[in-house]
Amino acid sequence: MALLQISEPGMSAAPHQHKLAVGIDLGTTNSLVATVRSGLSNVLPDEHGHALLPSVVHYNADNSVEVGFDAQKKQNQDPHNTIVSVKRFMGRGLKDIDISQLPYKFTESAESTGMVQIETRVGVKSPVEVSAEILKVLKTRAEQALGGELVGAVITVPAYFDDAQRQATKDAARLAGLNVLRLLNEPTAAAVAYGLDNASEGTYVIYDLGGGTFDVSILKLSKGVFEVLSTNGDSALGGDDFDQRIFCWILETAKLSPRNAHDTRLLLSKAREAKEWLTEHAEANISCMLSDGEFVNVTLSTHDFITLTANLVQKTLSPTRKAMRDAGLNVEDINGVVMVGGATRMPQIRKTVAEYFKQTPLTNLDPDKVVALGAAIQANVLAGNKSDADLLLLDIIPLSLGLETFGGLAEKVIHRNSTLPVARAQEFTTYKDGQTAMSIHVVQGERELVCDCRSLARFELRGIPPMVAGAARIRVTFTVDADGLLSVSARETSSNVEANITVKPSYGLSEDEITNMLKASFTSAEADKKARMLAEARVDAGAIIEAVTAALAADSALISAEEGTAIKAEIQRLKTIAASEDADAIHQAVETLNQATEAFAAARMDASVRKALSGKELNTLDL
Amino acid sequence: MTQSYFELFGLKQAFNIDLAILESNYRKIQSESHPDRFVTSTSAEKLASMQLATLANEAYQTLKNPALRAKYLLELRGITAISETNTAMPADFLMQQMEWREALEDAKAARDLDALDSLLSEIRQEAKALKTELTSLIDEKHDYTAATASTRKLIFIDKVCIDINKVIEQIEN
Numbered sequence: 143m144a145l146l147q148i149s150e151p152g153m154s155a156a157p158h159q160h161k162l163a164v165g166i167d168l169g170t171t172n173s174l175v176a177t178v179r180s181g182l183s184n185v186l187p188d189e190h191g192h193a194l195l196p197s198v199v200h201y202n203a204d205n206s207v208e209v210g211f212d213a214q215k216k217q218n219q220d221p222h223n224t225i226v227s228v229k230r231f232m233g234r235g236l237k238d239i240d241i242s243q244l245p246y247k248f249t250e251s252a253e254s255t256g257m258v259q260i261e262t263r264v265g266v267k268s269p270v271e272v273s274a275e276i277l278k279v280l281k282t283r284a285e286q287a288l289g290g291e292l293v294g295a296v297i298t299v300p301a302y303f304d305d306a307q308r309q310a311t312k313d314a315a316r317l318a319g320l321n322v323l324r325l326l327n328e329p330t331a332a333a334v335a336y337g338l339d340n341a342s343e344g345t346y347v348i349y350d351l352g353g354g355t356f357d358v359s360i361l362k363l364s365k366g367v368f369e370v371l372s373t374n375g376d377s378a379l380g381g382d383d384f385d386q387r388i389f390c391w392i393l394e395t396a397k398l399s400p401r402n403a404h405d406t407r408l409l410l411s412k413a414r415e416a417k418e419w420l421t422e423h424a425e426a427n428i429s430c431m432l433s434d435g436e437f438v439n440v441t442l443s444t445h446d447f448i449t450l451t452a453n454l455v456q457k458t459l460s461p462t463r464k465a466m467r468d469a470g471l472n473v474e475d476i477n478g479v480v481m482v483g484g485a486t487r488m489p490q491i492r493k494t495v496a497e498y499f500k501q502t503p504l505t506n507l508d509p510d511k512v513v514a515l516g517a518a519i520q521a522n523v524l525a526g527n528k529s530d531a532d533l534l535l536l537d538i539i540p541l542s543l544g545l546e547t548f549g550g551l552a553e554k555v556i557h558r559n560s561t562l563p564v565a566r567a568q569e570f571t572t573y574k575d576g577q578t579a580m581s582i583h584v585v586q587g588e589r590e591l592v593c594d595c596r597s598l599a600r601f602e603l604r605g606i607p608p609m610v611a612g613a614a615r616i617r618v619t620f621t622v623d624a625d626g627l628l629s630v631s632a633r634e635t636s637s638n639v640e641a642n643i644t645v646k647p648s649y650g651l652s653e654d655e656i657t658n659m660l661k662a663s664f665t666s667a668e669a670d671k672k673a674r675m676l677a678e679a680r681v682d683a684g685a686i687i688e689a690v691t692a693a694l695a696a697d698s699a700l701i702s703a704e705e706g707t708a709i710k711a712e713i714q715r716l717k718t719i720a721a722s723e724d725a726d727a728i729h730q731a732v733e734t735l736n737q738a739t740e741a742f743a744a745a746r747m748d749a750s751v752r753k754a755l756s757g758k759e760l761n762t763l764d765l
Numbered sequence: 766m767t768q769s770y771f772e773l774f775g776l777k778q779a780f781n782i783d784l785a786i787l788e789s790n791y792r793k794i795q796s797e798s799h800p801d802r803f804v805t806s807t808s809a810e811k812l813a814s815m816q817l818a819t820l821a822n823e824a825y826q827t828l829k830n831p832a833l834r835a836k837y838l839l840e841l842r843g844i845t846a847i848s849e850t851n852t853a854m855p856a857d858f859l860m861q862q863m864e865w866r867e868a869l870e871d872a873k874a875a876r877d878l879d880a881l882d883s884l885l886s887e888i889r890q891e892a893k894a895l896k897t898e899l900t901s902l903i904d905e906k907h908d909y910t911a912a913t914a915s916t917r918k919l920i921f922i923d924k925v926c927i928d929i930n931k932v933i934e935q936i937e938n
Contacts, residue, residue, distance in 0.1 A: 293805075294804075323804050324801065324804065364792075367792050367795075367796070460937070463934075463937060464934065467930060467933075467934065520801075523801070524801055524804040524805070525804070525805065526804075526805050534792075534795060534796055534799060534801065535801065536795060536799070560822070560826070561822045561825075561826070562822075563800060563815055563818050563819045563822065564819060564822055564823070565819045565823075621815075621819070623800065623815070624799070624800040624801060685807075686807050689806065689807050689810075690807065733808075736807055736808045736809045737809070739807065739809040739810075740809045740812060740813070742809070743807070743809040743810045743812065743813040744812075744813040744816070744817075746810075746813070747797070747798055747810075747813040747814060747816075747817050748817070750797045750798075751793075751794050751797045751798060751817065754793045754794065754796065754797045755774075755775045755790055755793055755794070756775075
């Protein structure tokens with residue numbers, strides 16, 4: 143079925159126009175933006191030609207914000223207000239983070255949410271807000287380079303990110319004013335960039351060691367379909383940990399006492415430089431002047447560096463073995479191993495991976511750029527620029543989803559490595575007469591006890607019709623979409639009453655918090671905002687009218703004449719309302735038209751699937 | 766949608782199915798229905814895509830796994846293979862279960878990976894025999910009572926294999 147081309151707000155509705163879509167690699171250490179131009183995926187550099195944007199945000203006293211290299215320069219002199227590696231804090235609580243070595247003042251969110259926040263001189267900042275600053279810079283960079291507003295972006299996340307970390311990433315994009323076409327797993331993005339370049343077929347391992355996360359994914363590539371078989375990883379293991387080991391080694395070797403924030407930052411920077419130097423040299427000299435005038439001058443040999451970090455390298459093999467076992471594969475079944483992430487430049491990593499898989503890993507694409515390049519290719523497909531898209535990604539959920547049951551046990555509802563989208567229904571009943579509400583605690587992880595898993599959210603169901611205990615049949619459906627994000631719906635099946643659900647995320651932002659952040663970030667005048675909302679509503683209306691009209695022209699045989707007439711009437715109604723000045727009314731009419739076409743859309747979907755399976759034309763099918 | 770998982774993939778209702786056709790038709794369906802194809806579509810189309818792609822995933826996972834496929838086939842015939850009131854197993858299979866569990870415990874205590882591997886291949890041999898049996902019972906003899914017993918054994922074997930793999934994982938870490 144050909145994709146219908148629908149414009150996003152802010153874009154002209156001209157058909158077949160190239161849509162501006164980008165892929166963004168929001169990394170722990172560096173971030174990048176890439177796009178497909180003339181059929182080729184390219185990273186977009188800044189005005190100085192730098193492709194990488196250091197993922198560093200500095201808050202100035204005058205409320206201005208610096209991101210990237212300018213911010214990086216401030217990290218030694220102003221460590222408290224310069225946020226480095228913010229990705230490690232996304233969707234994380236205080237107890238998840240080793241704060242002893244970090245120069246920040248952490249607080250937990252005052253409201254219901256448990257995500258850490260950082261106290262800066264310009265106020266308390268959520269990791270979501272800090273990440274949004276990085277995304278804003280990349281968005282501006284892309285819009286300037288491409289000369290127009292973006293339709294949307296594919297943003298990559300570590301495959302092993304849990305629901306809270308994914309949601310935090312999506313919230314950051316929203317705050318930055320980006321339309322998220324899809325959250326894409328980093329190893330899958332790398333596979334796309336790699337696989338399409340090499341026209342590969344077979345089973346591939348993507349070994350992705352970034353600044354702060356480790357992912358391993360196993361994919362089967364066949365005729366443009368990328369099927370992820372298994373994924374595993376460690377969302378708190380990366381190149382940063384190697385810096386940390388060198389940092390501790392410096393303290394020990396130079397016999398230094400614990401340092402202040404400034405010195406810690408300085409020594410970590412030096413540690414990182416030494417690590418990078420050792421990729422191509424036998425030893426690295428580390429020398430600097432500390433804040434109390436003490437001079438540090440030590441030399442680290444490759445041999446000592448390998449010894450210091452041997453168990454970090456080994457730590458990546460355990461998730462690798464698990465992924466292999468989950469995929470039911472042996473080392474001999476693997477056609478290639480792709481190295482992703484700057485940290486895979488370290489020779490000891492390449493050597494260890496080569497020994498485990500008994501083959502030389504593939505390093506022909508720049509490990510820093512490959513994720514962004516793949517994300518851009520997928521963004522181009524999702525935006526509808528490739529009309530005959532032969533690229534399809536079938537990704538999976540990395541960690542099982544479960545429910546808290548009696549005795550603090552976690553009962554798995556959706557198992558890890560299930561292909562997305564996935565839905566599972568579970569029935570519950572009441573234990574008291576007249577009970578109208580219940581609470582469902584959803585956790586993520588593989589362990590048997592709830593306290594060993596990660597708490598995702600508590601769903602409060604209300605509006606259950608009062609009945610005697612045990613009589614109600616509440617069917618709760620857990621759905622994980624293609625972004626890997628969970629949603630929950632509930633229905634009492636004997637009375638068919640939909641229950642209301644309120645979500646209390648354990649480590650996320652509430653809808654109110656996001657709304658407040660969005661409000662605070664709006665700078666435009668009220669009148670501008672109204673005009674923009676009206677313009678957007680009209681574009682939405684135009685898009686759906688165009689799409690439904692085209693669908694009717696092509697497939698009206700799939701529905702009855704009455705259904706067709708009803709849809710046409712709704713189109714007419716929307717056209718009339720769209721001429722008004724009332725954005726809310728237009729949105730409502732769009733929604734009404736959408737609902738009126740649900741059965742039609744389902745019929746078209748069925749028909750296109752039947753056609754694909756039979757290879758026959760639609761009109762020859764016995765429907 | 767009232768069609769069975771088999772019809773969804775254009776397959777006949779049988780235990781012995783062509784897995785290559787299953788896989789290739791699964792991919793064709795996902796190519797048409799996956800949410801990635803409808804990112805810029807109307808919300809009605811997104812909903813239809815989500816529903817069909819989810820169904821296709823569920824159906825594919827069910828038919829791909831022999832134990833789940835047999836259980837599903839029996840369910841289509843109104844037979845619940847695994848229920849709380851129907852847990853009886855033949856005595857000889859119960860004996861074998863106990864032997865496997867004992868072998869698992871011994872290998873676990875001794876941290877003997879080779880013993881676990883050979884236990885796995887022994888159990889897989891048994892699973893293979895059960896699959897041949899199920900083809901005959903379901904597809905040829907239509908003996909669903911006997912097929913129910915074999916299906917329960919196969920489901921049980923899947924569980925033992927998962928437990929063995931868990932132990933292997935524990936030892937390797």
